[in-house]
Amino acid sequence: MTSSVDYDVIVIGSGIGGLVTATQLAAKGASVLVLERYLLPGGSAGYFERQGYRFDVGASMVFGFGQHGTTNLLRRALDAVNVTLEVIPDFVQVHYHLPNNLDLKVSRDYEQFLENLIACFPHEAKGIRRFYDECWKIFHCLNSIDLLSLEEPRYLMRVFFQHPLASFGLLKYLPQNAGDIARRYIKDPVLLRFIDMECYCYSAVPADRTPAINAGMVFSDRHYGGVNYPKGGVGQIAEKLVEGLLAAGGQIKYQSRVTQILVKNARAIGVKMANGQIYRAKFIVSNATRWDTFAKLISLEEILLNEKKWQKNYQKSPSFLSLHMGVQASVLPSTTECHHILLEDWEKMTIPGGTIFVSIPTLLDRDLAPVGYHVMHVFTPQWFADWQGLSVKDYQAKKEEMAWQIIDRLEKIFPGLDAGLDYLEVGTPRTHRRFLGREDGTYGPIPRRKLPGLLAMPLNRTAIAGLYCVGDSTFPGQGLNAVAFSGIACAHRIAMDLRL
Numbered sequence: 418m419t420s421s422v423d424y425d426v427i428v429i430g431s432g433i434g435g436l437v438t439a440t441q442l443a444a445k446g447a448s449v450l451v452l453e454r455y456l457l458p459g460g461s462a463g464y465f466e467r468q469g470y471r472f473d474v475g476a477s478m479v480f481g482f483g484q485h486g487t488t489n490l491l492r493r494a495l496d497a498v499n500v501t502l503e504v505i506p507d508f509v510q511v512h513y514h515l516p517n518n519l520d521l522k523v524s525r526d527y528e529q530f531l532e533n534l535i536a537c538f539p540h541e542a543k544g545i546r547r548f549y550d551e552c553w554k555i556f557h558c559l560n561s562i563d564l565l566s567l568e569e570p571r572y573l574m575r576v577f578f579q580h581p582l583a584s585f586g587l588l589k590y591l592p593q594n595a596g597d598i599a600r601r602y603i604k605d606p607v608l609l610r611f612i613d614m615e616c617y618c619y620s621a622v623p624a625d626r627t628p629a630i631n632a633g634m635v636f637s638d639r640h641y642g643g644v645n646y647p648k649g650g651v652g653q654i655a656e657k658l659v660e661g662l663l664a665a666g667g668q669i670k671y672q673s674r675v676t677q678i679l680v681k682n683a684r685a686i687g688v689k690m691a692n693g694q695i696y697r698a699k700f701i702v703s704n705a706t707r708w709d710t711f712a713k714l715i716s717l718e719e720i721l722l723n724e725k726k727w728q729k730n731y732q733k734s735p736s737f738l739s740l741h742m743g744v745q746a747s748v749l750p751s752t753t754e755c756h757h758i759l760l761e762d763w764e765k766m767t768i769p770g771g772t773i774f775v776s777i778p779t780l781l782d783r784d785l786a787p788v789g790y791h792v793m794h795v796f797t798p799q800w801f802a803d804w805q806g807l808s809v810k811d812y813q814a815k816k817e818e819m820a821w822q823i824i825d826r827l828e829k830i831f832p833g834l835d836a837g838l839d840y841l842e843v844g845t846p847r848t849h850r851r852f853l854g855r856e857d858g859t860y861g862p863i864p865r866r867k868l869p870g871l872l873a874m875p876l877n878r879t880a881i882a883g884l885y886c887v888g889d890s891t892f893p894g895q896g897l898n899a900v901a902f903s904g905i906a907c908a909h910r911i912a913m914d915l916r917l
């Protein structure tokens with residue numbers, strides 16, 4: 418370990434994963450510096466403002482704010498630094514508009530949801546119950562233990578002795594995928610497609626490649642802690658974490674891009690900034706994606722070999738085409754739900770532009786738009802490569818053309834949308850790459866093929882001593898509550914190393 422250090426821990430990036438790591442460590446007494454390349458914290462959970470509208474950059478369906486159990490990790494992360502955030506319950510997680518008029522709302526009330534789904538597939542009533550009930554089994558295992566670092570042997574021993582049934586339950590489900598469990602109980606091919614969509618909308622892959630642990634978490638917590646929208650927008654989560662970080666003695670610097678992780682004698686010892694400045698610390702945590710961390714911030718041959726193994730299992734998911742819209746309130750009837758998913762043809766579920774995701778947070782928090790208007794965030798997967806090599810004119814034309822195709826499709830569920838449009842800003846994979854600092858604007862890693870559940874997903878430690886990764890490139894993957902877990906686990910492991 419180096420003798421002259423500026424901080425105990427440097428965190429590269431202020432996404433939710435990075436901020437949770439930083440706040441947890443600061444609360445335990447570590448000296449922490451967060452370096453963020455952008456002007457604001459939050460990364461994919463950030464926000465921006467235009468003409469009186471406040472738009473969420475990405476996430477808006479937020480888990481992790483439940484009142485009970487151990488899986489409410491965003492709430493716990495804020496509690497750890499004594500900050501609170503008002504949240505607004507969303508009583509329907511999502512309204513699906515699927516092929517052949519399969520129209521279904523996922524209610525917060527579990528029985529209500531089952532009733533709605535069974536009404537669409539009455540012949541599968543038993544299988545539906547058995548599948549979702551098995552997801553609850555996974556959730557109850559998770560929700561009965563303190564969720565900390567799987568790289569801390571004493572913690573693992575304690576959990577095994579205190580909660581043997583939950584521990585064995587999790588060991589059983591860790592290598593499984595949701596699709597295997599679904600096919601055990603369900604035969605109807607359309608219902609299996611629906612389960613695929615249930616997985617795809619957060620894991621970016623169908624059920625066969627979605628780890629059972631993640632499915633169990635999402636399919637149960639939506640009825641347990643529920644989906645809750647932060648008052649003031651999703652960006653408030655990061656703002657509050659920063660408030661807590663500063664109060665706990667931590668620091669954050671914006672417009673501070675790290676260009677290199679410094680390594681000496683096979684140990685990470687500091688970072689070099691774009692302006693040439695160097696900061697040293699005992700531990701370095703990267704909240705950048707694995708592709709950005711290992712290909713750009715560090716370039717040691719041995720690491721590349723190690724990462725190549727990981728890249729054999731995982732690839733970058735596509736990025737998105739995002740439409741940030743302001744619309745007249747009259748376009749949306751008062752019964753409209755906050756989140757919608759639209760797909761007209763099952764064969765197109767995973768292709769670019771196939772599935773459309775819609776979020777209208779002003780249905781929960783009116784203050785995010787001028788009076789009489791709503792904020793709408795609409796997005797659909799797109800590959801970065803399809804937006805490369807275009808002239809400025811062609812790029813603009815392609816953006817315009819695709820945006821209007823999407824608005825046309827949305828007219829089916831929101832008649833009058835086109836006429837009621839007040840503001841439109843279109844982001845492409847290039848925008849996501851530029852503002853989020855994520856290679857190719859990717860949403861995160863997805864399995865290249867069917868893998869044994871979550872077993873192949875890396876934890877926080879890396880092949881370089883003193884260097885940790887946190888966020889959606891690490892166990893257990895994408896989503897705000899998931900990266901909060903990654904942050905809590907990372908901080909737990911480092912706190913042990915620092916003897917805090």
Ligand SMILES: Cc1cc2nc3c(=O)[nH]c(=O)nc-3n(C[C@H](O)[C@H](O)[C@H](O)COP(=O)(O)OP(=O)(O)OC[C@H]3O[C@@H](n4cnc5c(N)ncnc54)[C@H](O)[C@@H]3O)c2cc1C
Pocket residue numbers: 429430431432433434435452453454455458459460461462474475476477478479480673674675676704705706709737739796852853854855860861887888889890894895896897898900
């Ligand atoms: C369109 C969209 C919709 C989504 N919807 C949902 C949803 O409804 N619910 C949900 O739970 N999740 C959703 N997600 C996923 C969720 O937002 C992400 O999984 C999560 O926010 C990722 O957090 P993170 O901490 O891993 O990293 P990021 O959010 O990527 O943050 C990393 C931070 O590091 C900074 N950084 C990177 N490199 C450097 C560097 N070299 N120097 C300094 N700083 C650097 C970046 O600027 C960024 O601020 C969505 C994502 C997108 C894009």
